[in-house]
Amino acid sequence: MQKGGAVSADRREHLQNLxxxxxxxxxxxxxxxxxxxxxxxxxxxxARVLGATSVNGGGAxxxxxDELGVRLDDLAVTVGLAPCFDAFELGRPVLVPYLTSDxxxxxxxxxxxxxxxxxxxxxxxLQVGGVRLGVLEMHRRSAGPLTQAQLTDALLLADAATxxxxxxxHGVALLTLSGLVDIHAEVHQATGMVAVDMRVSLxxxxxxxxxxAFAHHRTLTEVAKEIIERRLxxxxxx
Amino acid sequence: xxxxxxxxxxxxxxxRPVDSGDESGATAPREQRIGRAFVNLADTMVDDFDLAExxxxxxxxxVDLLDVDAAGVLLSDQRGGLRMAAASSExxxxxxxxxxxxxxxxxxxxxxTGEVVASADLTADxxxxxxxxxAAEACGFRAVHALPxxxxxxxxxxxxxxxxxxxxxxxxxxxxxxxxxxVATIGILQQRSIDHAVVLTEQLQTALxxxxxxxxxxxxxxxxxxxxxxxxxxxxxxxxxxxxHHRLSxxxxxxxxxxxxxxxxxxxxxx
Numbered sequence: 001m002q003k004g005g006a007v008s009a010d011r012r013e014h015l016q017n018l019x020x021x022x023x024x025x026x027x028x029x030x031x032x033x034x035x036x037x038x039x040x041x042x043x044x045x046x047a048r049v050l051g052a053t054s055v056n057g058g059g060a061x062x063x064x065x066d067e068l069g070v071r072l073d074d075l076a077v078t079v080g081l082a083p084c085f086d087a088f089e090l091g092r093p094v095l096v097p098y099l100t101s102d103x104x105x106x107x108x109x110x111x112x113x114x115x116x117x118x119x120x121x122x123x124x125x126l127q128v129g130g131v132r133l134g135v136l137e138m139h140r141r142s143a144g145p146l147t148q149a150q151l152t153d154a155l156l157l158a159d160a161a162t163x164x165x166x167x168x169x170h171g172v173a174l175l176t177l178s179g180l181v182d183i184h185a186e187v188h189q190a191t192g193m194v195a196v197d198m199r200v201s202l203x204x205x206x207x208x209x210x211x212x213a214f215a216h217h218r219t220l221t222e223v224a225k226e227i228i229e230r231r232l233x234x235x236x237x238x
Numbered sequence: 239x240x241x242x243x244x245x246x247x248x249x250x251x252x253x254r255p256v257d258s259g260d261e262s263g264a265t266a267p268r269e270q271r272i273g274r275a276f277v278n279l280a281d282t283m284v285d286d287f288d289l290a291e292x293x294x295x296x297x298x299x300x301v302d303l304l305d306v307d308a309a310g311v312l313l314s315d316q317r318g319g320l321r322m323a324a325a326s327s328e329x330x331x332x333x334x335x336x337x338x339x340x341x342x343x344x345x346x347x348x349x350x351t352g353e354v355v356a357s358a359d360l361t362a363d364x365x366x367x368x369x370x371x372x373a374a375e376a377c378g379f380r381a382v383h384a385l386p387x388x389x390x391x392x393x394x395x396x397x398x399x400x401x402x403x404x405x406x407x408x409x410x411x412x413x414x415x416x417x418x419x420x421v422a423t424i425g426i427l428q429q430r431s432i433d434h435a436v437v438l439t440e441q442l443q444t445a446l447x448x449x450x451x452x453x454x455x456x457x458x459x460x461x462x463x464x465x466x467x468x469x470x471x472x473x474x475x476x477x478x479x480x481x482x483h484h485r486l487s488x489x490x491x492x493x494x495x496x497x498x499x500x501x502x503x504x505x506x507x508x509x
Contacts, residue, residue: 012318091451092444095436129450130494145435155317155443185322185335185453189468192457192494202454202494228457228468 011149015039015156026063028164032136032157033065040150040157042122042138044069047161049134050088059134062165071116072139079108084135087123091132093155096121097145119143124158126165129188130202133165166203190224194234208234268303275299275418282425289426289441290448290487293324296397296422301326303418304411306399308379310334311387312345313395313442320349323395323445328469329377330400336373337398343370348384348396354416356383359404374400381405385416387423394423394438448487455493463504471504478506 018035022028029047036045046064061073076082083106087094096102097120103110113121120140126133136158146154187209194205212234213223226232266274278295293311300309308330313323320338325331337343344355344367357363358381364371374382381401387394397419399407426441427434456468459475466474475493479486492498 090444091447092440095439097436125447127447129447129454130491148435151439152317155315159317184339185449188450188453189457189460192454192459193461194457195454196458196461228460 011152012156015153015160019160025164025167029063029161030065032161032164033063033069036136036138036154036157037065039153040122040138040146041140042120043141045136045138046070046073047126047134047136047165048073048084049165050085050132062134068117068139068141069137072113072118072121072137075109075112075116079106079112081106082109083121083123084137087125087137088127088132088135091125091127093125093158094121094123095146096123098143100143117141120145122146122154124154124161126158126162128162128166128206129191131166131191131206133162133203136161166206184221184224186224186228187220190227193227198234272303272414275303276421279418279421280425282428286485287441288448288485288487289445290323290452291485292422292426293445294486296418297324297326297330299418300397300399300415304399304415305408306383306411306415307402308400310345310398310400311395312338312349312398313445314349314393315446316439316442320346320395321446321449323449328472329379330398331472333374333377333379333400334398337370340369343367343374343384344382345384345396345398348386349393352386352388352393354383354385354412356407356412357381358406361404378402381407383407383412383415385412385419387419387426389423389427392427392438394426394442397422448490451494452487452490455490458493459500459504462500466504474503474506478503481506 015035019028019031022031033045033047036042044064044066046069047062048059049062050059059077061070064070064073073084076084083094083096086106099110099119099121100114118139118141120143121137122139123135123137125135138154187206190209191202191205194200194208195202198205198208200208209223209227210220212218213220216223223232227234278299279292282292293313297309297311300306308325308327310325310330310333311323312320312334315321319341322331322334322338325334334345337345344357348355357367360367360371360374360380360382374380379400379402381404383399385397385399387397397415399411399415401407427438453468456471456475459471460466460468463471475489476486478484479489489498489503493500493503
């Protein structure tokens with residue numbers, strides 16, 4: 001919980017510094033998964049992109065830090081019911097510190113995952129409200145919960161992965177860590193308005209707003225306020 | 239899958255907001271309403287428990303029972319920051335968002351210390367929280383009581399009680415407010431408490447994501463209506479959810495999925 005905001009601010013900066021050396025999305029995602037291993041003390045981590053509508057079809061494993069991650073991903077896709085899909089569908093982390101005692105939740109997945117060597121799974125959705133991009137899942141060969149500090153790092157790394165995938169999918173410059181998750185309420189409202197006005201997805205709408213802000217050297221919040229007040233309307237030429 | 243991501247009718251009467259206009263509403267004697275509030279807030283052991291919805295109920299109870307103009311909740315984002323999670327009105331929502339984003343003010347201090355932080359007159363206390371006091375005044379508030387939502391060492395957020403006039407809030411009101419915050423916190427932390435740290439994380443992060451979905455849905459409805467502001471949509475969405483017994487977060491998700499009756503929702507605001 002709230003045991004020292006300053007500590008977490010330091011963690012954010014610490015992780016940001018460690019990721020600063022990467023300058024493209026693929027390397028950044030690799031770096032994020034590897035940082036899960038060193039900073040969150042899990043055995044491995046993987047990033048999976050998922051389509052907004054089809055759980056099993058529209059997706060791809062982007063990177064896995066180890067072989068067990070590849071195996072778990074394969075299992076999840078094969079069975080179709082797994083923690084990573086739940087995290088994506090429910091829009092929240094799915095934390096399974098004791099996988100063996102959770103056998104009823106994901107029939108067909110759990111037993112094979114345990115046999116493969118996983119004892120704990122921590123799945124984090126990569127999304128900004130209705131902008132749903134994928135999942136970052138960490139696995140550990142020993143059972144037990146994440147500590148508070150590990151959870152904070154895991155959430156910050158998931159934020160970074162969200163930004164990275166969003167930017168990569170849409171081909172724009174990389175944001176700083178937590179850029180998307182920290183944006184103001186007005187930006188989310190404007191995203192909804194632009195999605196309806198332009199008949200595009202929420203992800204596309206957010207991209208258009210960011211593109212406009214970037215092109216006109218203005219902040220996201222300024223642009224969003226003008227959209228909400230109907231003083232600015234983005235059109236197809238943007 | 240634990241929860242069907244569709245708006246479903248409420249399964250029990252106890253989950254309904256206090257001012258839904260039925261016989262259990264604001265016309266009942268106060269003692270009875272207080273009793274009902276505690277029963278509602280203790281009823282967290284349901285399969286489809288939804289923290290965002292639960293906190294909306296908490297702030298509604300506060301406004302109904304505590305002689306305050308508005309109430310709001312800030313929650314820990316588990317990344318070292320706070321987020322606005324529920325507010326009884328648009329003005330209190332603006333103020334809570336401001337406090338969360340600037341990381342300042344009585345509610346933020348309350349979370350940091352785990353103690354009650356109050357100002358009976360923010361104008362007089364302006365040197366202590368200059369930015370917050372100015373924002374509060376702009377939103378029409380002069381007094382605030384921030385009550386910690388804590389259980390033992392865990393502080394998960396703060397409940398802010400707001401008044402438009404400088405006040406000496408009656409001790410009884412402050413105590414009842416803390417009691418409501420306590421029972422809500424215990425309810426949240428013990429909710430299906432096999433592993434309360436896991437449940438708490440899942441609940442907190444769901445509530446934070448629900449807020450984003452809610453804002454996006456507001457924008458979509460505003461655009462559909464052609465003229466409504468997101469603030470007007472806020473009222474329409476809540477009104478529609480109540481009269482149709484939908485959970486607000488489910489309804490917002492339907493809106494962004496394109497499966498909600500947007501005409502009916504925006505029409506609800508016009509009536």
